[in-house]
Amino acid sequence: DVKVTQSSRYLVKRTGEKVFLECVQDMDHENMFWYRQDPGLGLRLIYFSYDVKMKEKGDIPEGYSVSREKKERFSLILESASTNQTSMYLCASSLGLISPLHFGNGTRLTVT
């Protein structure tokens, strides 16, 4: 069974802090994704990666960056956290770019 593990279920950070969200998958998937989920707005793609060290902007990349140094790990970085980045963050992986996604259980981030 594919497992996507997000390092934290809940995080509380202060405005201006640098925040790292970590995601690890154990199925050797090429593609990894970061989404944020907000009520009424659905899932919005922040960044995705189709290979090690490769990254592509999604629909809402502003204020975020990513890192993929190893195939199994995809990190989301909030360079200077702001209150409007309070959200549920979901990581996912897939074999192909449009293959079914395997999601982690999410990180609920609160920025105060």
Place this chain on the structure above:
Amino acid sequence: TQLLEQSPQFLSIQEGENLTVYCNSSSVFSSLQWYRQEPGEGPVLLVTVVTGGEVKKLKRLTFQFGDARKDSSLHITAAQPGDTGLYLCAGAGSGNTPLVFGKGTRLSVIA
């Protein structure tokens, strides 16, 4: 830009009732995926439909892909409280871009 519209946005029904949720677009998709997300968890794939007109059944859930591959529906027969959750549809385009997600239908089944 490809968009997927899901309706209704919210649905609250009694146990035992039937329901249908819809996923519509003006764009053609090569395939469409349905996910269910329960509180505190990530979405989980239910089914993928690929061929226009295709019907797939998963116990009490019936999924249909429109003939023109622009829309899909999910029908639940005799809903149970365990069906409660957020239902998301996601469309696959040409293969060069990631999946497009609808905003979801939040279903609540009351015992």
